[in-house]
Amino acid sequence: MNALKIVTYASFALCIGALLYILFFSQSAQLNNRNARRARDLELFAAQIEETFHANGRVLPVSIAVLPRQLGTAADNCQLVTKHCEVTVAACISPEQIAATPSGFLSADIVSGTQERTHYSVQALSPTVIKLTACSDEIENEISITKDLITP
Amino acid sequence: MKLPIVAHIQQRPTLFKSLLVVLILLLALSVRLWKVEYVPNATDGDELAYIFAGQTLIEYGVPISWSSHEQYEYDWVNLSMHSEVVNEEMSFGFIRPWLDHSFLLPVLIGGWSELGGYEFGTIPPALWYRLPMVFFSIVTLSLAFLIAREVFGFWPAVGTLTLLSFSPSFIIIQRMVVSENMIIMFSLLAIYFYLKKQSLTLVILASVLACLIKPTGLAVLLLIGLDMVFTKQWKTLMIYLVVSVATFASIFALYVWSINPTDTVSALLSQSQRLIGWSNPTFLFSHPGFQNRLMLDFSYYLILLAGVFILGRQTRKHERLIALGTLIMLVTVWATSAEQDMLGWYKIPLFTFLGISAAKVMKDKNYVLLIVLLLITLVANLGLVRYPTHPLPESIILRSTVGILVLFMAWLIYNAQAKRIALTTLAICFIAYALQSFYISHYYFSATCRDRICPTPSVTSVQAAKELVSKQFIHSFQK
Numbered sequence: 001m002n003a004l005k006i007v008t009y010a011s012f013a014l015c016i017g018a019l020l021y022i023l024f025f026s027q028s029a030q031l032n033n034r035n036a037r038r039a040r041d042l043e044l045f046a047a048q049i050e051e052t053f054h055a056n057g058r059v060l061p062v063s064i065a066v067l068p069r070q071l072g073t074a075a076d077n078c079q080l081v082t083k084h085c086e087v088t089v090a091a092c093i094s095p096e097q098i099a100a101t102p103s104g105f106l107s108a109d110i111v112s113g114t115q116e117r118t119h120y121s122v123q124a125l126s127p128t129v130i131k132l133t134a135c136s137d138e139i140e141n142e143i144s145i146t147k148d149l150i151t152p
Numbered sequence: 153m154k155l156p157i158v159a160h161i162q163q164r165p166t167l168f169k170s171l172l173v174v175l176i177l178l179l180a181l182s183v184r185l186w187k188v189e190y191v192p193n194a195t196d197g198d199e200l201a202y203i204f205a206g207q208t209l210i211e212y213g214v215p216i217s218w219s220s221h222e223q224y225e226y227d228w229v230n231l232s233m234h235s236e237v238v239n240e241e242m243s244f245g246f247i248r249p250w251l252d253h254s255f256l257l258p259v260l261i262g263g264w265s266e267l268g269g270y271e272f273g274t275i276p277p278a279l280w281y282r283l284p285m286v287f288f289s290i291v292t293l294s295l296a297f298l299i300a301r302e303v304f305g306f307w308p309a310v311g312t313l314t315l316l317s318f319s320p321s322f323i324i325i326q327r328m329v330v331s332e333n334m335i336i337m338f339s340l341l342a343i344y345f346y347l348k349k350q351s352l353t354l355v356i357l358a359s360v361l362a363c364l365i366k367p368t369g370l371a372v373l374l375l376i377g378l379d380m381v382f383t384k385q386w387k388t389l390m391i392y393l394v395v396s397v398a399t400f401a402s403i404f405a406l407y408v409w410s411i412n413p414t415d416t417v418s419a420l421l422s423q424s425q426r427l428i429g430w431s432n433p434t435f436l437f438s439h440p441g442f443q444n445r446l447m448l449d450f451s452y453y454l455i456l457l458a459g460v461f462i463l464g465r466q467t468r469k470h471e472r473l474i475a476l477g478t479l480i481m482l483v484t485v486w487a488t489s490a491e492q493d494m495l496g497w498y499k500i501p502l503f504t505f506l507g508i509s510a511a512k513v514m515k516d517k518n519y520v521l522l523i524v525l526l527l528i529t530l531v532a533n534l535g536l537v538r539y540p541t542h543p544l545p546e547s548i549i550l551r552s553t554v555g556i557l558v559l560f561m562a563w564l565i566y567n568a569q570a571k572r573i574a575l576t577t578l579a580i581c582f583i584a585y586a587l588q589s590f591y592i593s594h595y596y597f598s599a600t601c602r603d604r605i606c607p608t609p610s611v612t613s614v615q616a617a618k619e620l621v622s623k624q625f626i627h628s629f630q631k
Contacts, residue, residue, distance in 0.1 A: 005354060008341060012357045015364065018259050019403065023410045030213035037212070102212055 038134040038143050048145045053149045061094045068123040084142040085121045085135035112119045178318035184286045189279040190597040192328050192608035195238045199329035205250045206262015207272035221422045237277040239608045251419035255407050256364045278610035282327045289326035295340035300511040303470040308511035316507040318589035319451035325442035331366040332500035338362035339372040356396050363400040371484040375477050397399035429491030442496040448463050450532040454525040458513045459506025478505040494517040519574040526581035539602045
């Protein structure tokens with residue numbers, strides 16, 4: 001009986017402790033993990049765009065232009081203003097437009113919401129150079145990659 | 153003349169009884185571990201839902217997983233997973249936040265996966281993620297035994313323990329990462345504390361843990377609360393209900409508030425729209441097994457038929473509590489599952505209670521009933537490991553076996569007063585039932601997957617054991 005009592009108290013303490021730790025005491029590590037995921041997402045998007053670029057005879061998808069645009073599936077309301085991004089174009093760039101072979105991969109959240117939600121923007125710096133940026137108010141140091149699609 | 157071992161047993165009955173229970177629990181552990189990675193199917197999607205949610209809650213601070221409910225507004229990403237642990241490529245359409253279930257089981261199983269080095273994006277081997285569930289199953293079986301012993305006495309409780317420990321469908325489902333395996337464990341813990349008149353704090357804590365696994369855990373509050381009503385413990389009832397509900401609600405609210413309250417309400421509403429129906433009990437009892445497919449295991453009906461016996465006659469207060477528990481678990485599954493939706497694990501709490509209730513059959517010395525059901529189980533369950541390529545039994549063999557069985561049962565009915573014969577037969581049947589469960593555990597996967605492609609684990613216990621032995625060998629050789 002004593003063992004059962006100890007197990008019950010310990011289980012409850014562990015349950016509350018784990019919840020509090022996850023919600024309040026590991027936020028810094030979680031933010032780092034989220035940022036690492038964002039960086040990985042950007043790499044994946046860049047690889048998709050590069051593949052499409054070469055499949056199109058070294059021409060960027062027409063939707064990628066000088067003005068940054070948000071990656072997403074929404075038809076409009078894709079304007080975005082965060083610490084590191086300013087998107088003024090209303091239409092999103094859908095995954096079909098940037099992927100030569102649609103993989104279904106799109107990590108952009110399609111609804112606006114809480115602070116940590118991530119959106120991604122893409123812009124053409126030149127006909128062969130693109131810049132992808134992760135957009136979220138919680139990102140302190142800009143997470144972006146600039147990729148020359150001809151010169152590795 | 154007595155055998156020396158019998159004399160030994162008679163001198164130390166308590167030690168013998170303890171050893172017997174430990175032996176049954178060890179066998180129960182062994183049969184659950186044997187081929188644990190194969191059945192249920194490795195990397196079952198319903199198990200992975202909890203694992204993904206736990207991994208992401210720990211890593212990113214938000215639960216992300218797949219859902220069977222259409223929640224397009226929370227679509228996150230369609231991800232291909234690293235699924236080298238199984239013979240198929242796996243990808244999931246994820247939603248974020250995933251609020252189909254509470255946080256406790258995801259955190260527990262996700263944390264266990266992270267502990268093994270399996271971060272989000274990588275599917276852990278079934279051999280790894282099912283280990284905690286096997287451990288919890290032994291705790292559940294022990295609690296079922298303790299409650300049955302408290303209510304019905306030692307030997308009937310051994311009957312309960314054996315029935316639950318070696319039922320093939322129970323063995324399989326207790327390996328699986330599903331909420332109900334945890335709900336019943338904490339519910340039994342609360343009931344045991346209540347039966348033993350332990351501090352109300354302990355009853356409350358165990359009840360709250362059951363609720364935190366999944367809101368259907370609230371059934372235990374209903375059970376203990378109703379018993380308090382019928383036994384007129386008004387003050388205790390008020391304290392128990394108010395403190396339990398307030399504690400559960402506060403912890404759940406903290407979680408919900410930190411993730412997203414609006415999304416949670418929306419997810420809960422979506423979850424509550426299951427296709428429930430009047431005929432749920434008919435559907436549930438007509439579909440043996442606890443997975444989302446049929447398993448023609450007669451031990452399912454053995455537990456069901458022996459378990460409902462308690463509703464006919466309760467002589468003590470505690471027996472009424474177990475009978476009430478059986479009814480409440482039936483009502484819970486009736487009210488929460490769908491008429492045409494085979495989520496068999498919803499029945500785990502009900503059948504655990506039926507298993508405990510089955511001790512009443514032994515206590516009332518209705519041995520013939522148990523023997524008849526066990527004999528049918530032993531013969532019928534041979535079909536569980538019959539390969540599709542196996543020929544059907546020749547009619548002469550099948551009919552002779554069934555005929556002999558019927559004759560033996562008839563003889564028992566007419567000689568039921570021969571208590572010694574009945575008890576010996578019952579003991580032999582229980583031993584055969586236990587041994588058969590190992591046979592079924594060993595062959596079930598190959599039997600069911602002979603004519604189809606099943607998810608097959610690439611990380612197996614045999615392989616892990618070999619690696620461990622070879623590492624030990626190399627280590628000792630280097631020394």
